[in-house]
Amino acid sequence: MAAPASAEIWISTFLEAQAAELGAANNTLLAYGNDLKDFAAWLKRRKMGFTEADRDLIERYLIDCVAQGLSQSTRARRLSAIKQIYRFAFEEGWRDTNPAIQIKGPGRQKRLPKTLDVPEVDRLLQAARETGRSKADRIRNTCLMELLYATGMRVTELVSLPVSSARGDPRMLLVLGKGGKERMVPLSPPARDALALWLETRDAAEDEAVANGGQRSRYLFPSRGKSGHLTRHMFFHLIKDLAVHGGVSPEKVTPHTLRHAFATHLLANGADLRSIQTLLGHADVATTEIYTHVLDERLAELVLEHHPLAKDPGVKG
Structure with a gap:
């Protein structure tokens, strides 16, 4: 099959295939598109295109990315897009x-996710x-x-939950995750109690809105x-307010740290x-394995803080 005549068609055809065949999420497709457009523009300035580029040219582009001061993770992501x-x-x-195919990337710096201990979550x-x-x-x-901590949902999954998924005092929730993939997550008793009370309150407000000429919402929140539902942005600000009120450092608290807390506490x-x-809805267990490192780090801290042999012998407790 003949290659497309322009870089734009190369990129658009590739992204369409990623969306259709692999169910790639919108954010992933956007990142791929931006990275490939940058590479295409770099090639165009050298009067080249995707069809003509060879290994040497791709490596020169990556060197240029280093010269621009791009981070290791950004360079790794760009090479990944080019490889794909x-x-x-x-x-x-x-x-x-x-x-x-044989170009080695800079790798990615592994950053341990921030998490919260049980008293902070409480x-x-x-x-x-x-x-x-x-x-x-x-x-x-x-x-x-309660739902966020009980299920480890992503914030987008939480705020966009349809109310139909929460009817009937469910023991499990059906969650629509990345790439349109569905999964079931169990609810703890406190989460079920909180959900039942919220449904009662929400439905009463919906009944009043309909009586005043409004329409019922299909969303739980x-x-x-x-959007018709609580936004990620609104929830981000809400959780920061809760951190201040609860005496937890707001720098440590985001919707995603509750997801991390869910995973690390389960593992512990x-x-x-x-x-x-x-x-969690991870496609690859390697993504989940990062939590073993978080747990190892926490255990090491506990030993250093509390084990008598870890204390400086010159310091009296």
Whole structure:
């Protein structure tokens, strides 16, 4: 098959295939597109295109990325995008060879995710029960936090939950994750209690809205905004307020740190990695394995802080 005539068609065809065949998430497709457009522009300035580029040219581009001061993770991501599009081009018959297949990347710096200990989570949950302009707000905030900690959902998954998924006092919730993939997550008794109370409060407000000429929302956490549900941005600010109210450092607290806390606390209490991988919706167990490093680090800190042999012999306790 003849290769496309322009870089734009190369990129758009590749992204369409990623979306259709692999179910790639929108953010992933956007990142691939931006990285490949940068590479295409770099090639164009040298009067070259995807069809003509060879290994030497790709490596020169990566060197130029270093000269621009791009971070190690950004350079690794750009090379990954280039490798993916050339693998696709080879499979489609646009190229007889894959010029990027043997190029070694800079790798990625492994950063351990920030997490929270159990007392900090307890303080956030208590703050949710006490923080809000009205009783309905406090009930909603409690439900949001209980669900987030009980399930490890991503914040987008949480705020966009359809109310239909929460009917009937469920023991499990069906969650629509990245790439349109569904998974089931169990609910703890406190989360089920918080959900039942919020449904009662929410439905009463919906009934009143309909009586006044409004329409019912399909979302568990409705909003009058364009999306129709509570936004990630609004929830981010809410959780920071809860951190302040609960006496937890706001720098440590984001919706994602509750997801990390869910995983590390499960692991610390004996859950296996495969189960945690399924609950988090990770495509690869290698992504989940980062939590073993977090747990190892926490255990090391406990030993250094509390074991008598770890103390400086010159310091009297």
